[in-house]
Amino acid sequence: MNSSTFLHTSRNIILATFLLSQATYAEQIKEIKFDGLVHISPEIAREIIGLHPGEQIDASKISDSIKTLYKQQYFDDIWVDDNNGILIYHVKEKPVIAKVELKGYGSQDKNEEILAASGLHKGDIYDDTKIKKIKQKITKKLESEGYFDSTVDIKQEQINQGSLKTDIIVKKGENVHIKKIRFIGAKKFHYDDFKPYIANKEAQTLGWIFGRDDGKLKADQLAFDAMRIKEFYLKHGYLDVKVSKPFLKTNFDDYTATLTYHIDEGSQYKVGDIGLEVDPAIIDPHTLQENLKLKKGKVFNVEKLRKDVAMLKKELSKKGYAFAKIIPDVQQNRQTHIASVRYVIQPGKKVYVSNIIISGNSRTLDRVIRRELYLSEGEPYSQIDLQDSIKALRRTGFFNDVKIIPTPVDRDHVNLLVKVDEASTGSIMGGLSYGSYDGFGVNLGLSDRNFLGTGIETGINLDTSEKTVRGSLNFFNPRVFDSEYSLGGNIYRRKFDYYDYNEDSVGGSLKVGKKIGRHYHASLTYLYEDTELSDVSDSLKNTIYYQPGRVVKSSLIPAISFDNTDDYYLPRSGMNLTGSVEYAGVGGDAKFLRTSVGAKFYFGLQESLDYDLIIRLKAKASQITDRGNLPLNEKLYLGGMGTVRGFKYGTLSPRNDVDALVGAKKLAAFSLELSFPLVESVQMRLLTFLDYGMTGDSKYNEIHRYSTGIGIEWAKSPLGVPLQISYAKALDAKPNDRTSRIEFSLGRRF
Numbered sequence: 001m002n003s004s005t006f007l008h009t010s011r012n013i014i015l016a017t018f019l020l021s022q023a024t025y026a027e028q029i030k031e032i033k034f035d036g037l038v039h040i041s042p043e044i045a046r047e048i049i050g051l052h053p054g055e056q057i058d059a060s061k062i063s064d065s066i067k068t069l070y071k072q073q074y075f076d077d078i079w080v081d082d083n084n085g086i087l088i089y090h091v092k093e094k095p096v097i098a099k100v101e102l103k104g105y106g107s108q109d110k111n112e113e114i115l116a117a118s119g120l121h122k123g124d125i126y127d128d129t130k131i132k133k134i135k136q137k138i139t140k141k142l143e144s145e146g147y148f149d150s151t152v153d154i155k156q157e158q159i160n161q162g163s164l165k166t167d168i169i170v171k172k173g174e175n176v177h178i179k180k181i182r183f184i185g186a187k188k189f190h191y192d193d194f195k196p197y198i199a200n201k202e203a204q205t206l207g208w209i210f211g212r213d214d215g216k217l218k219a220d221q222l223a224f225d226a227m228r229i230k231e232f233y234l235k236h237g238y239l240d241v242k243v244s245k246p247f248l249k250t251n252f253d254d255y256t257a258t259l260t261y262h263i264d265e266g267s268q269y270k271v272g273d274i275g276l277e278v279d280p281a282i283i284d285p286h287t288l289q290e291n292l293k294l295k296k297g298k299v300f301n302v303e304k305l306r307k308d309v310a311m312l313k314k315e316l317s318k319k320g321y322a323f324a325k326i327i328p329d330v331q332q333n334r335q336t337h338i339a340s341v342r343y344v345i346q347p348g349k350k351v352y353v354s355n356i357i358i359s360g361n362s363r364t365l366d367r368v369i370r371r372e373l374y375l376s377e378g379e380p381y382s383q384i385d386l387q388d389s390i391k392a393l394r395r396t397g398f399f400n401d402v403k404i405i406p407t408p409v410d411r412d413h414v415n416l417l418v419k420v421d422e423a424s425t426g427s428i429m430g431g432l433s434y435g436s437y438d439g440f441g442v443n444l445g446l447s448d449r450n451f452l453g454t455g456i457e458t459g460i461n462l463d464t465s466e467k468t469v470r471g472s473l474n475f476f477n478p479r480v481f482d483s484e485y486s487l488g489g490n491i492y493r494r495k496f497d498y499y500d501y502n503e504d505s506v507g508g509s510l511k512v513g514k515k516i517g518r519h520y521h522a523s524l525t526y527l528y529e530d531t532e533l534s535d536v537s538d539s540l541k542n543t544i545y546y547q548p549g550r551v552v553k554s555s556l557i558p559a560i561s562f563d564n565t566d567d568y569y570l571p572r573s574g575m576n577l578t579g580s581v582e583y584a585g586v587g588g589d590a591k592f593l594r595t596s597v598g599a600k601f602y603f604g605l606q607e608s609l610d611y612d613l614i615i616r617l618k619a620k621a622s623q624i625t626d627r628g629n630l631p632l633n634e635k636l637y638l639g640g641m642g643t644v645r646g647f648k649y650g651t652l653s654p655r656n657d658v659d660a661l662v663g664a665k666k667l668a669a670f671s672l673e674l675s676f677p678l679v680e681s682v683q684m685r686l687l688t689f690l691d692y693g694m695t696g697d698s699k700y701n702e703i704h705r706y707s708t709g710i711g712i713e714w715a716k717s718p719l720g721v722p723l724q725i726s727y728a729k730a731l732d733a734k735p736n737d738r739t740s741r742i743e744f745s746l747g748r749r750f
Helices: 003-021 042-049 059-071 108-118 128-144 219-235 285-290 302-318 366-370 383-395
Strands: 031-035 075-083 086-093 096-103 151-160 163-171 177-184 247-251 256-264 270-277 325-333 338-346 352-359 399-410 413-422 426-435 439-451 456-465 468-477 485-497 502-516 520-534 549-563 573-588 591-604 614-629 666-679 684-696 703-714 723-730 742-746
Touching: 031 042, 042 059, 059 075, 059 086, 096 108, 108 128, 128 151, 128 163, 128 219, 219 256, 219 302, 270 285, 285 302, 302 325, 302 338, 302 383, 352 366, 383 399, 383 413, 520 573, 573 614, 684 723
Parallel strands: 031 086, 096 163, 177 256, 270 338, 352 413
Antiparallel strands: 075 086, 151 163, 247 256, 325 338, 399 413, 426 439, 439 456, 456 468, 468 485, 485 502, 502 520, 520 549, 549 573, 573 591, 591 614, 614 666, 666 684, 684 703, 703 723, 723 742
């Protein structure tokens, strides 16, 4: 309450008290009325004041009731009239914030994030004191980000009676740039050693260029930088190091600063004896000793010590001791500079799972979730099993997020709360597409990866373009009767106008498989395909592989895969490995052997960089052996999405004497991809890549090409399937190569 409001309120209280003191002795309250209420009801107001009809009129009680109303912080002014026993409370309510916006801080997402953190929301009562605190909070936040002399203004606009539109307008001040960082007392290490680990860095010439340091002060990171410098020393064996608080000297004439740390390095320690104190009946100490990162005689490294503690907890967790305590007892000899370590292991009691409670699954059946869990009621609790269960559920693609929260029941039991956020797994798709060879096309499809919540994948699709017509009907049950066995199949029709021939195929497949352990899956597929080749160009008609007519392929395809990635749509850790052999010649005309392998590795750097950068390494290779009849459409072609972007699909292959594509028997492709967050609210990301591929008939590297580019990827696009659009540039195109710039992919996992 400001001073003018306080004086006004005091005057009203005194006036009300004076008037009421003149009332007839022992006059009773006949009725209580309110004038001016907008946002709270008279019933609520009567409950707040605590007065009721039939009570005697008491000036002190009425004064107290006015104070009680003020405490609700709804009102600017309150006064009371007595009209022959009818008390009338006149109130003037504070306005309500009907709309609030933050402008000038940054992007819309950033503005909304800062506004949410400020504590001011739509529907709040407008309060000057609260607004003042919010201004101070935003100003402090700006200073923590290195902006000084910023201003925060509040602009109000009345929408209607009792409602305000409130704009918080930020004008950022000047950035302070760090001109020099001094480490007084540092002898063994210097700025370049600390630079990769600290947030505040010295400004470099042309610091605005990507990869250079602009030197902008990050005030909120100064204290953490001191800890990071100390951590750096501890990793290099300087266990007695002391690092002072940062001292920042700022010149506000040009907004530059000098940053100083005082460091007492001490001496470097090496590792002495390492011991384990644990009951051998619980776990073998010799096995644990072999897995320790710290080694006797090596430079002491605190990071390795922490990894040893984590490893010991992990191994105890595997034995059912979920809440084991590992106490590293480090004994430093300051004369010899040797540090010995004794790991004291307190396993506690074995913990068992009592109940598993599943929530958030309005569509997916409980049994579909339970079959992916490696923990069940009555079994020992294991942190490893818990993490593997989370990854297994995320790999299904049925959920946006999965959390498993252990809740202690008693000393020996925990309940597991499995909380899932279901993703949209079904899609009705209709749209346009563009391919470097196909041109524009129309896509129609109806699919669901989690049909009726059973975990069964179904789909029907039709794609048409200037060069292709594709139609397919498919299903796949990954866990038949919730077992380890899978069953799937499809039927399809495909017409494709290639560069030198036309292909018209009808086919189908049946696939049976089995899950082996947690990450392996083996399968056997029978494939039948009836293909008609026509309009073979004159340049190919004299080649044995390229005869027009009907070809029937009947083949068996055994395959095995390994997948320990942490998500179906957008993995940030783990790898996916595949291998298969197609044996064509189980009846039919085609007779060949195709061997294919693939590998994808994912590295998320959120923890190490505090930034959601994902690195992907991808590789695949295929080789075909002719066993008597290798049809035209089965040979290998490089180029396009999935091999080397920037070259038109299937246009990189050996050529004959008249420069026609004749296909290859060997192919390999490699990709390095970096994925950055672009619009985090909708999980849209920016992609950069470098592709390399090679192919040939007798050797892999008869033809090899590079390309690079950028793109947009959307793991959960509005179409219900992953979407990727890339712009590629061929780096070493030859004169007769067919290049392309725009590549489009729909439904391909990243």
